[in-house]
Amino acid sequence: MQTVSVRAESRGYEVLIEKGLLARIGELAAEVNAPCRVAVLTDDIVEQYYAESAEESFRKAGFDPVRFVIPHGEASKNPEQLIRILRFLAEEKLTRSDMIAALGGGVVGDIAGLAASLYLRGVRLIQIPTTLLAMVDSSVGGKTAVDLPEGKNLMGSFYQPHRVICDPEVLSTLPEDIFADGLAEVIKYGQICREKIFDWMKDPKARIEEVIGECVRIKRDIVEKDEKDTGERQLLNFGHTFGHGIEKCSGYRISHGKAVAVGMALMARSAVRMGTGTKDCLENLTGVIKNAGLPTETDFTAEEIFSAVLSDKKRTGDSITLVIPDRTGHCRLEKMPVETAKEYLVCGLDRDKG
Numbered sequence: 549m550q551t552v553s554v555r556a557e558s559r560g561y562e563v564l565i566e567k568g569l570l571a572r573i574g575e576l577a578a579e580v581n582a583p584c585r586v587a588v589l590t591d592d593i594v595e596q597y598y599a600e601s602a603e604e605s606f607r608k609a610g611f612d613p614v615r616f617v618i619p620h621g622e623a624s625k626n627p628e629q630l631i632r633i634l635r636f637l638a639e640e641k642l643t644r645s646d647m648i649a650a651l652g653g654g655v656v657g658d659i660a661g662l663a664a665s666l667y668l669r670g671v672r673l674i675q676i677p678t679t680l681l682a683m684v685d686s687s688v689g690g691k692t693a694v695d696l697p698e699g700k701n702l703m704g705s706f707y708q709p710h711r712v713i714c715d716p717e718v719l720s721t722l723p724e725d726i727f728a729d730g731l732a733e734v735i736k737y738g739q740i741c742r743e744k745i746f747d748w749m750k751d752p753k754a755r756i757e758e759v760i761g762e763c764v765r766i767k768r769d770i771v772e773k774d775e776k777d778t779g780e781r782q783l784l785n786f787g788h789t790f791g792h793g794i795e796k797c798s799g800y801r802i803s804h805g806k807a808v809a810v811g812m813a814l815m816a817r818s819a820v821r822m823g824t825g826t827k828d829c830l831e832n833l834t835g836v837i838k839n840a841g842l843p844t845e846t847d848f849t850a851e852e853i854f855s856a857v858l859s860d861k862k863r864t865g866d867s868i869t870l871v872i873p874d875r876t877g878h879c880r881l882e883k884m885p886v887e888t889a890k891e892y893l894v895c896g897l898d899r900d901k902g
C-alpha cells in the first residue's frame with residue numbers, strides 16, 4: 549500500500565496515512581524540521597504501547613526526545629495540565645527551533661496543540677493521532693483547546709500542525725468502543741457531503757486508509773474555505789451542538805463520539821418532523837449509526853440538554869446555527885432564534901411522535 553498523502557496547501561502541511569508509519573516518524577519529521585529536541589506529549593495508556601517506538605524512531609533520525617505524560621481521558625484536558633506541560637517545556641529549555649509531537653487521541657492532540665501555540669508564542673507541532681477520531685477529525689484543521697468547568701473547549705486557539713502522521717496499524721490496540729466513537733465522525737462526513745462513505749461503513753476496517761483519507765480531504769477542503777468557523781466549517785458541527793449538551797449533562801461520562809451519534813440522529817428525526825428533511829435520510833443515517841454500535845437516543849430531557857447548550861460557545865447572541873440533514877449525504881446550515889432551535893431539540897427527542 550502506498551502512503552496516502554493529503555496536502556493542506558494553504559496551511560502548508562501534509563497529512564500522511566499508511567500502516568507502519570510509526571516506525572518512520574523520525575525520518576518523516578526530519579522532512580519538515582531539522583533534528584532538534586522533541587517533546588513527546590502522550591497519555592498514560594498510549595505511552596505503554598507506542599512511546600518507546602516513537603522515541604526510538606526520533607532518535608534514529610537524530611532527534612533528542614523528552615517525554616511528558618498526562619493521565620488518559622477528557623478530565624486531563626484542563627488549564628492545570630496545560631500549565632504543567634508549559635512548565636515542563638520551560639524546565640527542559642526547549643527553544644523556538646524545537647518541536648512538540650502529540651502522540652495520542654484527541655485529548656492529547658488538543659492540549660498539545662494549545663501548548664505548541666502558546667509556548668514561546670509558537671513552536672513546531674507534529675500530530676501523531678492514535679485514535680480513529682483523532683485521525684479523521686481532531687488532528688486536522690488546527691483547532692486546539694482545553695475545557696473549563698463552565699464548558700468544553702472554552703480556552704483554545706487556532707494553530708495548524710506542521711505535519712500529521714497517521715499509522716492505522718495503531719488502531720489494532722484501540723478498544724472497539726473507542727473505535728466506534730471515531731466512526732461517529734466518519735458518519736458525520738458521509739451525511740454532510742459524501743454519501744459513498746455510508747457504503748464503506750459496512751466494513752470500515754477493510755479500507756481504513758481510504759476512509760481516513762477521504763474524511764481528511766473533506767475536512768481540509770472545508771477548513772481551507774473557512775478556518776475560523778464562521779461559515780461552511782459549521783457543517784462539521786453536525787450533531788455536535790446538542791451532542792455537546794448531552795456530553796455535558798452526563799458529566800462527560802458519555803463519550804464525544806456517542807453523544808455526537810445521538811445528536812445526529814436527533815437532528816435527523818427533528819428535520820423529518822419539522823418538514824425540513826426526508827424520511828429516507830433519517831432511516832439511512834440511523835441505520836449506519838446503529839450498525840457502528842453507536843446510540844441514537846438519550847434519556848436526558850430537552851430542558852437538561854438545552855440549558856447545557858446555552859453556555860456552549862456556538863450560541864451567538866440570541867440566535868444559533870443548526871446543521872440540518874435535509875437528504876442523505878447533504879446538510880444545510882440554518883441560523884435561527886434560540887427558541888426555534890429548542891423546538892428542533894424537543895421534536896428530535898420525542899420518540900412517541902413517529
Ligand SMILES: NC(=O)c1ccc[n+]([C@@H]2O[C@H](COP(=O)([O-])OP(=O)(O)OC[C@H]3O[C@@H](n4cnc5c(N)ncnc54)[C@H](O)[C@@H]3O)[C@@H](O)[C@H]2O)c1
Nearest residue numbers: 593594620621653654655678679681682686691718721722
Ligand atoms: N480539535 C478538534 O477539531 C476536535 C475535533 C473532534 C474532537 N476533538 C476532541 O477530541 C477529544 C476526544 O478524542 P478521542 O476520542 O481520541 O479521545 P481520547 O484522546 O481520550 O482517547 C480515547 C482513549 O483511547 C486511548 N487510546 C488512544 N489511542 C489508543 C490506541 N492506539 N490504543 C489503545 N488505546 C488508545 C486513550 O488513552 C484514551 O483512554 C475530545 O476532547 C474532543 O473535544 C477535537
